[in-house]
Amino acid sequence: MSSNNAVTETSSAIGVVEGESLYDVDHPAPVIEAPRQRTNKTPKATRGNFEMAAWLFMRLSGVVLVVLVIGHLLIQLVLDGGVSKIGFAFVAGRWASPFWQVWDLLMLWLAMLHGANGLRTIINDYAERANTRLWLKGLLYTATVFTILLGSLVIFTFDPNIR
Amino acid sequence: MATPTMDKLEALEADSASSHLIAVTFRIRRFNPEVSADASWEDFRIDIDPKERVLDALHKIKWDVDGTLTFRRSCAHGICGSDAMRINGRNRLACKTLIKDIVSFDKSGAVSKPVTIEAIKGLTVLKDLIVDMDPFFQAYRDVMPFLVTTGNEPTRERLQSAEDRERFDDTTKCILCAACTSSCPVFWNDGQYFGPAAIVNAHRFIFDSRDEAGEQRLEILNDKDGVWRCRTTFNCTDACPRGIEVTKAIQEVKRALITRRF
Numbered sequence: 001m002s003s004n005n006a007v008t009e010t011s012s013a014i015g016v017v018e019g020e021s022l023y024d025v026d027h028p029a030p031v032i033e034a035p036r037q038r039t040n041k042t043p044k045a046t047r048g049n050f051e052m053a054a055w056l057f058m059r060l061s062g063v064v065l066v067v068l069v070i071g072h073l074l075i076q077l078v079l080d081g082g083v084s085k086i087g088f089a090f091v092a093g094r095w096a097s098p099f100w101q102v103w104d105l106l107m108l109w110l111a112m113l114h115g116a117n118g119l120r121t122i123i124n125d126y127a128e129r130a131n132t133r134l135w136l137k138g139l140l141y142t143a144t145v146f147t148i149l150l151g152s153l154v155i156f157t158f159d160p161n162i163r
Numbered sequence: 164m165a166t167p168t169m170d171k172l173e174a175l176e177a178d179s180a181s182s183h184l185i186a187v188t189f190r191i192r193r194f195n196p197e198v199s200a201d202a203s204w205e206d207f208r209i210d211i212d213p214k215e216r217v218l219d220a221l222h223k224i225k226w227d228v229d230g231t232l233t234f235r236r237s238c239a240h241g242i243c244g245s246d247a248m249r250i251n252g253r254n255r256l257a258c259k260t261l262i263k264d265i266v267s268f269d270k271s272g273a274v275s276k277p278v279t280i281e282a283i284k285g286l287t288v289l290k291d292l293i294v295d296m297d298p299f300f301q302a303y304r305d306v307m308p309f310l311v312t313t314g315n316e317p318t319r320e321r322l323q324s325a326e327d328r329e330r331f332d333d334t335t336k337c338i339l340c341a342a343c344t345s346s347c348p349v350f351w352n353d354g355q356y357f358g359p360a361a362i363v364n365a366h367r368f369i370f371d372s373r374d375e376a377g378e379q380r381l382e383i384l385n386d387k388d389g390v391w392r393c394r395t396t397f398n399c400t401d402a403c404p405r406g407i408e409v410t411k412a413i414q415e416v417k418r419a420l421i422t423r424r425f
Contacts, residue, residue: 019199021199022199022200023196023197023198024197024198025197027198028196028197029196029197029200030196030200031196031287031288031289031295032202032287033287034285034286034287034298034351035352035353035354036353036354036355037287037354037355038298038300038301038302038305038354038355038357039297039298039301040301042301042305042306042355043387046386046387047382049177049385050387051385051386051387051389051391051392052385052420052421055391056421070404089181094328095210108315121392123351124353124387125348125352125353125394126352126354126393128352129289
């Protein structure tokens, strides 16, 4: 800023002693604004219960996931020989029963949606710029949809006689 | 005959007058956009009575040491809510915080650490400890913090039972100092969030049996920047100088939204 030469005579004694300050009363430095401030132009309330549904889903799916995941870990890693028993035959045997198919499908969907919603709130909390939010969420939703579809496809079309 | 006694007394008085003072360093976050674009810490070492408050120390600095120190205060008795600041990393009212409660002493009895004072976080700093409160009050206005009724005005008071009054008693204590909202990590990163103070003041009317716009306020707080952004970190409850159970009030609004009962 070279324009403050004109006002040096009128500026008060606030400035620094050595060297000329870039800023004075007529040319204050920009203040550091807090991210995404609320103004009277902030979008007004929109009808819809999505945020409430998402919040409730986190609590309920969390409770169900505790049972599903701990059961899954016990069966896969601890009980009856532990991790050494797992192989193609073990998985094929389990998925022959609709009960384990539903169990795994439920676990896949709940865990993916629970995790995706958690990451969505983290992105909302931490990404300050609208563009960053857009891209991160786009990436998140793409990855979520891809994983859920691929997992569901495998569970439904699993062929134990594959060679 | 009396003179020696008087001397003794005077000496005793003079002694006690200075001995109860302790030397405390106040490390204050200074910012003056008319001088520099950067904020910086500045130390002030003053002798002060440990029974005095941080606000007294700030007065002492402003009046006797450096007149350019800028901060807000009005009533100085914890009612107006204008001197919320971050003292030793915690949001408090400078007029309700005693020096003796925040300084720590080393083995020799001297004060071991400086007391840090900075502006509350999440709002734009305008100068030294003064922040722009407009976004904070905008959120407050957006929850309609006033009694809404329909029908003819009654000819006498709007009566309320003691139990109905008790329902929202805690949230009537709010003095709008912004200590809670500016201690909220969600608010630090996203000022669009209503913040604890606005929700507390919505709670005060939502659970008021005389008010008829509870449904409307719940709808406002049901939005994406409303109560569902609360992460239950309890920073607001810890920060509140009035002892309001802020997080509990937010949870009650959440429950009212789910059950539609309030």
